[in-house]
Structure formats: structure tokens, C-alpha cells
Amino acid sequence: MSGLRITTAAEGTTHRVVLTGELDHETAPELERTLARLPQAAGHRLVIDLSGLALCDSSGLTTFIVARERALAAGTGFELTAPPPPVSRMLRVTGLDRVLLARHPQDA
Amino acid sequence: MSVAGHQVEEPEDREASFSALLEDSMEDLYDNAPCGYLSTLLDGEIAKVNATLLTWLGYRREDLVGRRSFADLLSVGGKLYHETHYAPMLRMHGEARELALDLVTADGHRLPVLVTATVKKNQDGDPLLVRITVFDARERRAYERELLRARREAERERERLQRLTSTLQRTLLPAELPEVLGLEIAAHYHAASSDQVGGDFYDVFPLDADRWGFFLGDVCGKGPQAAVLTSLTRYTLRAAAVHDTDPVAVLSTLNSVLRQRHDPGAPRFCTVVFGLLQPDGDDFAVSLASGGHPPPLVIRADGEVDVLTTPGGQLVGALPDAHFVATSARLTPGDVLVLYTDGLTEARRADGLMLGEDEERLPALAAGFAGTGARAVVDSLAEVLTAWADEPSDDTAILALGPRPPEAR
């Protein structure tokens, strides 16, 4: 059964979202709603952990782009971490790796 | 045995009280059953009929028994159905169940009914007569007719939608590819859904006397919004190339245009490869830029496959200052440049494996088609796709350009 599990945890001003399962046109709206509800403020950070993502399609990509724009507008830091190889490849092909992936993994 | 402190009657007492309460006249049970009941000879002649059915139909017993056959009670359409379906089924099966028929009453009205019939046999198994129950089905039939009407309506609407979609889809793809001297051009388009306009697009068009532009891409989303975006993208690419043929400049213009009406909640972006093609002797020089699109392949005549990567090229429309990267290639006769969308590489096999999961798979497959020409490469890749995924779930576009050998021009 396909599906996406979303868990969120706050550590101070950092919100960590862990995704497990498949992020596609069926599950992306739920992620979008979850991310839209997270408080955003200057100095906050939003970190999305992709390590459990078995699949990510263009709807998932759209969701990340929307979330990033919203975060940037609010002054919140935004980054994706630990993409599994297929997701990593997708981010690389679309050139989004440099915008969406954490540049300094040790900070994440 | 007691229930809540009350003594329950002994079984014999209960039977006696039921007997007093219920009609135990078999005749009454038959005649006034809440359904119509009749018996006919094997040829359909009515031999016995209950009062309920006579009341429904407005006939007297003597009008029917020995005078009419069951089929006589049916509407003409019902008679035809009776002869072509009901009677054969009864003969072959010994029963016919839940047939929807219309009976015609004495005053000419229609009574929709459900009919079940069984053949009564003697001890030797020879058929003797037919027993038929008739249930009033007026409300059920009205409901079913409504259901049927709704189904027809839905089917018509669906056909209309599909016609509209295919018309729209055609306007988003070139009606025909141009003739370019010395170049074989072939394309394949697979729309995953006949109800929705796909998001893949491509085109090849003349820029000036000896230069051609080409592009292939994939917009985000599906349906009407994707169609609008595809249309905008196609015209922007063609117009931008008129002003400045540099592929990176063309993609930058597209990025600006897509950002102009930027809605943060609903990003409009696409991935696309835009290229220029210029004949040079028997060869063609290709320069292209990619905006976040899977890398084109050059299948060399000798079986080598070059993957035209453009590291760092970003998808178009998603970021204010997107970065695009150019590359170039020279196509000699027998080489084929192949552009494709992720519908090909992300096609999933029954076990879930993507065709492009292993990045080496597509180039390795393509190598097998070396020297066959652009049309054959496109057809072979389309076959690869359908062999990999029975019903590809995403749209797929493939465009191939290959210089013909001089002797074949």
C-alpha cells in the first residue's frame, strides 16, 4: 500500500519534518497542508528529512518549491536532508540540489 | 427456559397459535400471495393463475386460462426478448431468473415486473409445466431507467471530454515536423490519459535559412493548467529564439516569462531542453541548453552513446534567477540525437523498478539501436517503454534528430 507518513518535531526554533513512504500527486497535498501550518519566523529553520522517501515525483518537487518560497519570504531557513539515491538524482537533474539541499550537512 | 422471567410457550402451543393467526389455507396462500403466480404448459399456454396477478392485470381467470399464453401478456419488445432469450434459457436450463419484462394490462397499461420461472419435471425428469412468479418492479425499473440515463449521459460527457482533450492536445504538438534537408526527424508522443491533456511537449522549427530550433520538455501538473502552461512555454520559446538564438538566453527569457505571473502557492515551472541545429557539410552542429531536464543522448553510428549532461542547469520558472547550462555536439551521418521526457526513464515495471533506476540502462539500450536512423530509434524506444510498463502511467515524449548518410539524401 502506497502512502506517506509525515512526522514533525520542534527543537527550539528548528522544525524537523521526517517523510517516510511515497511522495506523489496523491500524498503531496497532505504534506503541503502540514508544511503550511508550521510556524514561520525570521531565524527559524525548517528541515525536511528525506531518508525514508521511496518515491518522489514532480508533485513532491512542487511542494518543496512552494515550501521553500514561503520559508524564504518569512525569513525561515529551509533545507532538505538525506535524499536517497533516486531523489538525489532527481534533485540533481532538475538543478534543485543546490537550492534545496543543505549545503553544510554538519549544521543540519 | 425463561426470558426475562416470563415462561416461554411450549413449541406445540406456539404452532397452534401461529396456525390460528396465519392463514393455513394453501389456496389463500397461493391466490393472495404478495406476488403474481402462474403456471403454463411447456408451450406457454396459461394453465393456472393467482388472484394477485389477475388483479394487477385486470383480467378474469377465464380470460387467460386455456386461452392465452404467457408471451401474450408481454409488450412487443418483451415478446421478442421472450423468444430470443427467455424461452431458450428455460428450455436449456430449466429456469430463468430475474428477467425484467413489461406485462400489458387489460386496459393497455404497462406493468414493469421481474419474472422468475422454473420448469416442473416428473419423476423421470421429463418437463411437465412451467411455474412463473411475477414481482411488481415499477419503482425498481424507474430507478434503473434513471441509472441507465445517467450512464448514457456520463458516457456522452466522457466522449465529449476526450474529443476536447485530443483536440487541445493536437494544438499543443506540431501538426507535422518540418522537412530539413539531410536530416531525419521523428517523434513519439504517448498521453497517459485520454481524459487529460498531458504536460509533455516538443517542436522543431526553422529559425532562418539554415538554422533550426528544437525543444522538448515537460510542464508540471496536468489538465487545463498544464495546457495553458504548455502553450505559454511553446510560444515563448519560439518567440525568444527569434530575438536571441543562444539557448541559454532563450531559457532565461522563458524563466522570466514564467515568473512574471508568479503565484507563490501554485508554481508554474517546466523542465526543457532547447537547442539549435545548423548544417555543416554532411554533419550538423548542435548547441543546446537544459533547464533541469533529463540529459539528451547522442547515439553514434558506431554504437557509442554520449550523454549530454548539463550539470547545474535548473528547472525553468521555479527560481527567480535560475541557472542554465549549455553544451554542444556534432552529429555526423548515422548519429542520432535523442531527447525524451521522464515518462520514459521513470516508467515503472510491474515490480516497481523504474526503467532509469540504473542510469546506465537507457544509454545501454540506446546503443543497441545505433545506425538504424531517427525513426527506428524512436520506434524502438517506444517499444522498450511499452515492454517495460504495460500501461505507462505518465506522459512520454521522444524526439530524435539524425543526419542521413549523403547517399540517402
Place this chain on the structure above:
Amino acid sequence: MDVWSRNHVTVTGPEGGRPLVFSHGFGCDQNMWRLVAPAFAADHRVVLFDHVGAGRSDLSAWDPERYSSLEGYAADVLEIMAELDLRDAVFVGHSVSAMIGVLASVADPSRFGGLVLVGPSPRYVDDGDYRGGFSAADIEELLDSLDSNYLGWSAAMAPAIMGVPERPELGQELTESFCRTDPAIARHFARVTFLSDNRDDLAAVTVPSLVLQCREDIIAAPAVGEFVHRRLRGSELVLLDATGHCPHLSAPEQTTAAIAEFLRRRSSS
């Protein structure tokens, strides 16, 4: 196209026996012949088949264009005869298949030794002085009857409402029932059957023919059987003491005897 699976062709009887091809009418399949056909299998090559859309035929072979007239069905008959390389075959066609046999024998008489037409009608709808027995409105009513009865197959209904044309479950549903027919195809076949006009084709038949007519038959009345008999040159007419449209089911002995007599005279002449 493999005609064996397309038409679920079954062959019994000795290889060298005279070919006897049984062709079922609208509403049923080759099972209709099971009270008659076995009687001939001892000394005839008995060929049974299902028209495309009926019985165990290959539904994927159905093509609304090919089967938009009886000629398409006649072409199937000729393809079956060619596949089996039948010569001098006697074709026994019930109801609409009688006209399918007429068309096939006119198209290629070389394969036919005779035609047995069971309850034939070249035109069901009244036309001027011709009395086929039905009005166009009656035929529409039959189509409604078909719709009403196929409604019971809710498995076929629900996906159509949801706009999913594939109906894999339908096949399973149908396997259980005798006289299996795909509802959409049945409706189409009914229209083609009951609205066709083959009166002018009868005069073109050159092979010997026998008309089997029931005493009472509301679908093909005795007057229609006589019309067919008059138009078919040199045909024989046998009036069966049977009622209904399916004498091969309601009076199989008489039907068998009449066919046997026709065969006997055809082989001795």
C-alpha cells in the same frame, strides 16, 4: 486472426463426413444446438461456432464497423469454412443466422451444398405490403428490454458510470450464464439483426435450400417463412408442429428429422 478462438469453433464427427455447419441466432450461442447437432455427429463433420460477441467467442475481436451489417458475420462464416476447407457443406442457420447463411452462400456458393433456414426472416419490420411483423417502435422496445435485463449486471453498470471503460469483471460474470452475450454487443447485434433487409438477397441464392417454419412463431410468422420459400428458387418448406421461435429446442426430434431428410435427398440426388 485465429478464427478458431475468435469464433470458439468446435468440430465433431468423422473427418471425411459431409460438413454440417450450425449457426446460432441472436440471443444465444452454439449451445442452442445441443439437442440437434449430436444426432448428426456419427456420419457428418459437425461444425459449431459462436458469433463474435456471443458465447465463448473472443470479445476483443469485436469491431463495430465490421459487424455493422450481417455481411460482417457472413464473412466470418466464410473464413471459418475456408479455415476448415469445407466443401459441399450444409449450413443450418437459425433466425438471423439464416440470413447470414444466405449472404455467405451468395458470396461464395462453392463451399455450400445446401442451406437449412430455421425460422428465417429477411425483414422484421413491416414495409408497404410486406408484413415482417414489427414496427420500428417495437424494435426500439426490444432494445429497451435488453437494456433492462442487462441492468442486472451491476458489475457492468458501475464502472461505466465512473467512466472506466475496461470491464474485466464482466467476463467472470458472464462465464456463469448460459447464452452469454456482452450487453453492448448484444444491443448492437439486435439493431443489426432486426433492422436489416435481406429480401433482395434471397433471389441470388443458387444452392438447394430448406425452410423450417414453426406453426406459431411471433418472431418469424408462417407468412414470412412462405415469403422466404417463394423467393428462394427451388426451396422446400417444412412446417413444424411447434410453437415459438426455437424448434431446435422445443421440437428437436422434428427439427432433426427434417434436416436429416433434406441431407438424405441432397446426397442421393
